[in-house]
Amino acid sequence: MRRRHRRITSSPELDITAFLNLMIVLVPVLLLGMVFSQVRMIELNFPGTQSGDVPPQEELKLVVTLIPEGIEIGDSERGVIKVLPAKAGEQNYAELRFVLRQIKTRIPDKTDIVLEVGPEIDYQTLVSTMDTVRSYPAVVAASVVEGELFPDVALMDAQEDRQLVTTSSSASGGGV
Numbered sequence: 001m002r003r004r005h006r007r008i009t010s011s012p013e014l015d016i017t018a019f020l021n022l023m024i025v026l027v028p029v030l031l032l033g034m035v036f037s038q039v040r041m042i043e044l045n046f047p048g049t050q051s052g053d054v055p056p057q058e059e060l061k062l063v064v065t066l067i068p069e070g071i072e073i074g075d076s077e078r079g080v081i082k083v084l085p086a087k088a089g090e091q092n093y094a095e096l097r098f099v100l101r102q103i104k105t106r107i108p109d110k111t112d113i114v115l116e117v118g119p120e121i122d123y124q125t126l127v128s129t130m131d132t133v134r135s136y137p138a139v140v141a142a143s144v145v146e147g148e149l150f151p152d153v154a155l156m157d158a159q160e161d162r163q164l165v166t167t168s169s170s171a172s173g174g175g176v
Contacts, residue, residue, distance in 0.1 A: 067118035113150035
């Protein structure tokens with residue numbers, strides 16, 4: 001009779017060196033990437049969705065109309081303050097910021113503004129306009145900080161056939 005000898009089998013060693021090298025590199029890269037992928041949110045207020053409080057009649061209801069032909073700044077009760085036609089297809093953000101800063105110096109407690117947007121305005125133009133009406137760069141103690149203009153932005157649709165107002169007083173800035 002033959003004897004069967006059992007072979008002594010040893011379990012193979014698990015080599016995880018390559019996996020550990022991958023983790024050593026991957027973990028810091030993912031941690032560094034988290035810092036750069038922050039989401040910035042802008043809180044919007046839509047007209048009519050606030051509480052039922054009716055503002056006083058003498059209060060300025062500032063409306064900025066954004067259409068491809070340009071930007072119109074006005075008071076919904078009193079009329080147009082300033083018309084800023086677009087130059088070569090580009091909106092005049094510098095002049096918009098200047099006019100809004102003048103209004104803010106006269107009415108420092110006002111924080112709300114209605115942004116009336118035409119249907120053919122692209123997203124980047126809308127965001128750039130919102131950034132312009134919310135704040136402006138100011139130099140304080142040799143460093144640039146953001147000064148507050150009108151941070152409470154409410155969005156509204158403009159009429160499809162909306163055109164810029166062309167009056168001599170609004171074009172010259174007589175309403176500011």
